[in-house]
Structure formats: C-alpha cells, structure tokens
Amino acid sequence: MNEFAGDLFEFWDEKKEGRVLASDIVKDMLAIGLAPGKDFLAKMISIALRIPIKDFPKAFVTIKDF
DSSP: OHHHHHHHHHHHOTTOOSEEEHHHHHHHHHHTTOSSOHHHHHHHHHHHHTOOGGGGGGOEEETTTO
C-alpha cells in the first residue's frame, strides 16, 4: 500500500516540489468517485493536517502527510 500511495503522490506532484495542493487531491478523488463530496474530503484532510477548515483552500499536502 505504501508503494501505491507513493506512486499516487508522485503523479499529483507533477512539478516535483514535494507538495501538492489539497484541493487538487480532492478534485481528483471526486472525479473517480472515491469520496461522497468535496466538503467531506476537505474536512477529513483538514483534520489530518490539523488545520482550520477555512485554511483548506490554500493547504498543501506533503508525502509525509499523505
């Protein structure tokens, strides 16, 4: 599973910056039907990152977070 997660993160990290906008992850997960809705994912990622939901639109996820 760790290898899959790493490969998926690398796919999202096209610029090889070591970080990905959380909103890009949400967009793609919704597009392939892996989540019930944007608000749900935003809340779950905000909890995981330990940030206020209001900061979600500008939040980045690193491979360590992922």
